Amino acid sequence: MAGSGVFSEIIESDVFKYYADGEWKISSSGKSVAIVNPTTRKTHYKVQACTQEEVNKAMETAKAAQKSWAKTPLWKRAELLHKAAAILKDHKAPIAEALVKEIAKPAKDAVTEVVRSGDLVSYCAEEGVRILGQGAFLVSDSFPGNERTKYCLTSKIPLGVVLAIPPFNYPVNLAVSKIAPALIAGNSLVLKPPTQGAVACLHMVHCFHLAGFPKGLISCITGKGSEIGDFLTMHPGVNCISFTGGDTGISISKKAGMIPLQMELGGKDACIVLEDADLDLVAANIIKGGFSYSGQRCTAVKVVLVMESVADTLVEKVKSKVAKLTVGPPEDDCDITPVVSESSANFIEGLVKDAKQKGATFCQEYKREGNLIWPLLLDHVRPDMRIAWEEPFGPVLPVIRIGSVEEGIHHCNASNFGLQGCVFTKDINKAMLISDAMESGTVQINSAPARGPDHFPFQGIKDSGIGSQGITNSINMMTKVKSTVINLPTPSYTMG
Numbered sequence: 001m002a003g004s005g006v007f008s009e010i011i012e013s014d015v016f017k018y019y020a021d022g023e024w025k026i027s028s029s030g031k032s033v034a035i036v037n038p039t040t041r042k043t044h045y046k047v048q049a050c051t052q053e054e055v056n057k058a059m060e061t062a063k064a065a066q067k068s069w070a071k072t073p074l075w076k077r078a079e080l081l082h083k084a085a086a087i088l089k090d091h092k093a094p095i096a097e098a099l100v101k102e103i104a105k106p107a108k109d110a111v112t113e114v115v116r117s118g119d120l121v122s123y124c125a126e127e128g129v130r131i132l133g134q135g136a137f138l139v140s141d142s143f144p145g146n147e148r149t150k151y152c153l154t155s156k157i158p159l160g161v162v163l164a165i166p167p168f169n170y171p172v173n174l175a176v177s178k179i180a181p182a183l184i185a186g187n188s189l190v191l192k193p194p195t196q197g198a199v200a201c202l203h204m205v206h207c208f209h210l211a212g213f214p215k216g217l218i219s220c221i222t223g224k225g226s227e228i229g230d231f232l233t234m235h236p237g238v239n240c241i242s243f244t245g246g247d248t249g250i251s252i253s254k255k256a257g258m259i260p261l262q263m264e265l266g267g268k269d270a271c272i273v274l275e276d277a278d279l280d281l282v283a284a285n286i287i288k289g290g291f292s293y294s295g296q297r298c299t300a301v302k303v304v305l306v307m308e309s310v311a312d313t314l315v316e317k318v319k320s321k322v323a324k325l326t327v328g329p330p331e332d333d334c335d336i337t338p339v340v341s342e343s344s345a346n347f348i349e350g351l352v353k354d355a356k357q358k359g360a361t362f363c364q365e366y367k368r369e370g371n372l373i374w375p376l377l378l379d380h381v382r383p384d385m386r387i388a389w390e391e392p393f394g395p396v397l398p399v400i401r402i403g404s405v406e407e408g409i410h411h412c413n414a415s416n417f418g419l420q421g422c423v424f425t426k427d428i429n430k431a432m433l434i435s436d437a438m439e440s441g442t443v444q445i446n447s448a449p450a451r452g453p454d455h456f457p458f459q460g461i462k463d464s465g466i467g468s469q470g471i472t473n474s475i476n477m478m479t480k481v482k483s484t485v486i487n488l489p490t491p492s493y494t495m496g
């Protein structure tokens, strides 16, 4: 159970502690932040509301701890990460339980998130050993005018203190996808977990604590982003920010100092369906892509752009699959569970009402109880409707009928987002041309958008992000190149 057994030291009375300097602590603020269970809409957990002074302290210890961590051999860093991964997987049950209560993630998916996170940490340790174990050796005579008098040795060195801010929908997985690359590369890490998902994150951090990482290397500062977020992101002690979330990321990018940023933001992932597509495959992928975790994935299919000639058939197929989705509490492992908050449900409802007023065809009746919204497919959506462009982050999926592939590509590219997209066709040559024409970070051919496997590059263009994630790219992003040049008094050539 969350907060018990090995996790009992992370909670005092009914408030979870924060983690800094290798210890679980109670904030001097005397205040806590309530975590509302999306299903019951009642406070389920409480976490510390950390103060600016506590942030300052965490940054100071992170800076000091990083200096000795950078001198820890790479294989030892990897060994500790493997240990943390194993502990995390061993304790998947209480962490998954927290995910069910805090973010209404269906029970099985919650377990999958924790196991996937353990695998990600292990893979990152292995990848880090390989890529950080190599540098480059350059010789000067390849550049015009030079003799071979200079040898340049390059290696990758850590950035310093990395600030990691994940979103609510994958609090554990999107935290470790920042923590593991940062640590293997020799950085220290300050984690600001999302409020919904903070308790799962605190449990995950305790697994790193149990693995025996040095004091101060990892901290977990809890509190509302709206209260401590700016202080954290503008803190002079931060050398890199890795953020996943919504528009907040855009404002962080404007406020952050001259430090590397990794931003994974929203998306309006388009699914372009051609006349020759296998419509059963498309329908299955629309269901998986559009409705898993109730559409609360940045990589969810968020708009279907289907050729008019096959639209009726496709919509019928999707409709019959929507009817089979189970709707209810996450504890029962339902397909559709309550969305994360009342404000999110209200936002989704606003998009639905706008579509209704402007004449979209409702394939199901719109139904909502509290934060629970029944899955809804909207046909005949037109570009003047908000749902054609905005990201519902909920189980509502618009279908736009198109007369040509160009029309589909045009809609996709007119979006301010560019995270992922997908195209369904049996013609691989057409698929390649469409993929090249789509302004999105990744295009999936004949499958729904997805971030994983977690070592694949993952990136958004336009308002969907800065930089690229995925294990290898994150490790590289959290390092910089250092060169040492050996200058020889006379040219020296290696003889065969």
Ligand SMILES: NC(=O)C1=CN([C@@H]2O[C@H](COP(=O)(O)OP(=O)(O)OC[C@H]3O[C@@H](n4cnc5c(N)ncnc54)[C@H](OP(=O)(O)O)[C@@H]3O)[C@@H](O)[C@H]2O)C=CC1
Pocket: 165, 166, 167, 168, 169, 170, 192, 193, 194, 195, 196, 223, 224, 225, 226, 228, 229, 230, 233, 244, 245, 246, 247, 248, 249, 252, 264, 265, 266, 267, 297, 298, 391, 393, 419, 460, 464
């Ligand atoms: N591209 C991607 O990989 C993903 C994108 N998203 C996008 O994120 C959105 C939903 O996630 P959500 O968690 O609500 O996103 P938010 O942007 O609201 O929050 C993300 C994180 O930022 C924190 N935060 C809030 N305000 C600030 C601030 N001023 N400074 C620093 N941090 C702050 C939040 O903390 P707190 O919870 O305390 O407010 C949370 O930890 C959707 O738009 C979705 O598309 C989501 C997942 C993945």
Ligand SMILES: O=C(O)[C@H](O)COP(=O)(O)O
Pocket: 169, 170, 174, 296, 297, 298, 299, 300, 449, 450, 451, 452
């Ligand atoms: O946060 C998100 O929504 C993700 O990064 C998507 O991950 P997934 O494609 O594995 O669901």
